[in-house]
Amino acid sequence: MHFDDDAVPMSLLRQRAFNLRWATLPPDVIALTAADPDFAVAEPIRRAIAEYATGGVFSYGPAEGLPTFRSACARVITERKGVATEPAQILAVDSAAAGMMHVARFALKPGDEAIVFDPVDFLFKASVEAAGGTVRLLPMDPDSGRLDLARLSSLATPRTRLLGVCNPVNPVGSVLTRDELRALGDFAVAHDLWILNDEIWSDIVYAPGTFTSLASVSSAIAARTITVHGFSKTFGLAGLRIGYVVAPSDTVFAALLEVSRAPTTMTGASTLSQVAATAAYEQCWPWAEAFVAHLAAQRDLAVERLRGIPGVRVRSPEGTYVLFPDVGALGVPATELAERLLTEGRVAVVPGAARWFGPGAEGHLRIVLSTSRGLLTEGLDRMERVLRAV
Ligand SMILES: Cc1ncc(COP(=O)(O)O)c(C=O)c1O
Known part of the structure; x- marks a missing residue:
């Protein structure tokens, strides 16, 4: 076994x-x-890495990511998460953590504010702060696993630009319900916020529970949702530093690509890591x-x-x-x-x-x-x- x-x-x-x-x-x-x-x-991930490495060519890849990788990701989002997605919406990044930072830098200017869950993984605060922003905390009761949604409206200020959503929630382990997602998404629509939507844990959901992707809740919510995914949790590829961001539109994609600095080659996802991640999505x-x-x-x-x-x-x-x-x-x-x-x-x-x-x-x-x-x-x-x- x-x-x-x-x-x-x-x-x-x-x-x-x-x-x-x-x-x-x-x-x-x-x-x-x-x-x-x-x-x-x-095993298929190990084989894919070995086969690619045997070829011995490790040239620069495209800044956006390899076409095979982007197609595999778009297929997974479409078929497994229920959100129709094109490969052109997928930006390969060198970890979900990096993807989160790119989204924060896209959405925030220094002095802006973001609303994030409390408790939640430290990467939300770290990303917001890397963009020069500050966080305001939306409490989640760790013992019930439910958000205090009644507090949401008191957290918005004229500087609020971003709402961080982690679903399922690390460290509490709750999976947000469609009603909770709708409340969060409608709030973002009403206050004209971008949503940093981290779904890296969304493959680890226990039956009979099911997962709802935020972008599937309504088209108005989808239009401001930027989803981050990775391969560390489900497939054990943390050391390969690979993930991707799903942009809701061509304009957001272009802005994210620019902010990521991948076109300058200063950052970017390793081709070998993309090959491994593609094998994960296609065979594992x-x-x-x-x-x-x-x-x-x-x-x-x-x-x-x-x-x-x-x-x-x-x-x-x-x-x-x-x-x-x-x-x-x-x-x-x-x-x-x-x-x-x-x-x-x-x-x-x-x-x-x-x-x-x-x-x-x-x-x-x-x-x-x-x-x-x-x-x-x-x-x-x-x-x-x-x-x-x-
Ligand atoms: C909610 C959440 N987002 C992002 C990450 C980072 O993942 P990666 O290894 O792809 O950077 C983690 C890892 O702990 C996580 O729990």
């Missing part, structure tokens, strides 16, 4: 998995930190479905285990492979608790600290599930020992 304990290439992870993961931690620590699978990528959906089935079992195991620990509350997420347990009742700040889990328990998690997810994350820990059952079980055993002793 792809996702057994034996399928975790631990010696390679210890050499190659950075960003808070195995290669950055002492060898006796279990890493449940950055959201990145512990498994080797699907059965692998991705098996991965999601494995993750569903991981989620159920972890939720049950954590609910058995006094002082810990956790919602079962409808999407993503992160859990965001509420440990506030233990009375220890999340950063200190994560430190104790590391030093006493030899298990690494991401604390619900403002620097990672915003001020609304306090009192929570973020745990990833994208490992084997054996490693997750051992990680949870270690967490339980420390948390019971707090």
Whole structure:
């Protein structure tokens, strides 16, 4: 099986998995930190990389992305996300993170404001700030997974230009409903805002839940929605730094391309990474479905285990492979608790600290599930020992 304990290439992870993961931690620590699978990528991706590399030609690619890559992305958005999309709308970028920054720099001038969820991945704030903007926070209750939409109108000011939407939501794991998306989208229409719509997690949604893409809700919303996608979460290609942005029109596409500086060659997606990502989209959906089935079992195991620990509350997420347990009742700040889990328990998690997810994350820990059952079980055993002793 792809996702057994034996399928975790631990010696390679210890050499190659950075960003808070195995290669950055002492060898006796279990890493449940950055959201990145512990498994080797699907075979067709490895083959595509090997075949392309064997040809030995690595010339410049087109600034917009390889035609094969753009077509594969447009097909996925059309067929799997329900938003009719042409290859000409797809801009290849060197990671979803870079795509988010390009969208923020497209939409914001220094001094402008953006509304983003709290908690949410730090890349929203980082992108807005890279564009010289500032964020205003739309609260999401981490324990119910629902947005405080009643607060939305009080957050708009004459400087507001952008609304950030993360769906499904990292770190809370909720999948936004069509009604929530409509409320967000209609708000953007009413206030003439662009929408930075991050759907990188949208392939990781658990049955019977379904995913609704924001641009499918109405044509008025679609016209101001700029969607960012990547290959790190579903296909394990984080180190290849590859993603794409879907522009709603030719004019937005041209402006995004310009802002990305890809035509100058100062940035741009590696051709080899685009080849790998194209193989993922064209040949690896059965692998991705098996991965999601494995993750569903991981989620159920972890939720049950954590609910058995006094002082810990956790919602079962409808999407993503992160859990965001509420440990506030233990009375220890999340950063200190994560430190104790590391030093006493030899298990690494991401604390619900403002620097990672915003001020609304306090009192929570973020745990990833994208490992084997054996490693997750051992990680949870270690967490339980420390948390019971707090
Ligand atoms: C919501 C969200 N957006 C973007 C990213 C960045 O993805 P990439 O590795 O493609 O830059 C992440 C990764 O953690 C994420 O969770």
